[in-house]
Amino acid sequence: SSPPDPDTYDKITCSYSYYTCKVDWDLVGMATAYYAGMLWTARELYLVPETLAIGNVRVRTDQPWEKLRSEFRRIVYHLTSLPMDIVTYRKIVRAGRFPFTYKGPGTTYEIEEKYSTKKTKKVNNENV
Secondary structure, three states: OOOOOHHHOOOOOOOOOOOOOOOOHHHHHHHHHHHHHHHHHHHHHOOOOOEEEEOOEEEEOOOOHHHHHHHHHHHHHHHHOOOOOOOOOOOEEOOOOOOOOOOOOOOEEOOOOOOOOOOOOEEOOEEO
């Protein structure tokens, strides 16, 4: 058969990525439960002001949904963090503490210790 007429369809180009590890659905269920609990608790406690004054007595409510939110975020972090190979990168600092600076947009390479056996790269005739 012949290809369709180019006027009858739109060409769409997309890029994608995929998660290479198996998804732990038990953790997804637990994260969903924590998030639902956080929303329910916040909804119930937002009915009462955060600080309530009755005469000279002031009542301040804490925010218990924050505990649920932090637990939810911890679980989501474990779900979405990708396992990486251990790689040693050269540390880049913002403020210069050494006379050797990389001529980039405000970055400075931290100089390795003198006893290091690693090779250094020359930038503008300076060992960095």
